Amino acid sequence: DQQVKQNSPSLSVQEGRISILNCDYTNSMFDYFLWYKKYPAEGPTFLISISSIKDKNEDGRFTVFLNKSAKHLSLHIVPSQPGDSAVYFCAALVEGGGNKLTFGTGTQLKVEL
């Protein structure tokens, strides 16, 4: 039972364009959401997060949108750069629940020149 789903295994965009990565969740108890970025042979690194009391959080080129009624969140990267090529994981947790992350399966983003 996959509680956090990333239905696109891969995404390819051109440099300078917008990258949109999507994530859906089924557990209505989740109230905090994070995006992690992962390069090969490295551990995931934290990118950006959003609390369920917000619908948008922005940090430089990265913006996360949350639609609670649809149980959907998305990560926008504008403009996309070749260094953004990596696997992006969506993760969710219940605040106060021991910081236990439930991860999606990841989306491989390739930014082409």
Added chain:
Amino acid sequence: NAGVTQTPKFQVLKTGQSMTLQCAQDMNHEYMSWYRQDPGMGLRLIHYSVGAGITDQGEVPNGYNVSRSTTEDFPLRLLSAAPSQTSVYFCASSQDGNQPQHFGDGTRLSIL
């Protein structure tokens, strides 16, 4: 500025062997966790700790033991390795339950 350090980076075991995966953090973080990553399944939580002397099970704890005798270290023990435990293992830490976790670079484990 080491962050989260995992050793070894690679290991091959035979079925039935035991092994301890080491994890150490130098950030004085209270929370530490172990995850495994398998193809097509993302990362899944094995065990976690909210402080020294306190551990609890995650989503896939069977076949693994942990202990947390110090704030810095959180070793993961495989008592009798099985091929199904072939995976990449990640250790993570955070200051508390409201902070994003910092991950180590992983241990790639193969069980033959």
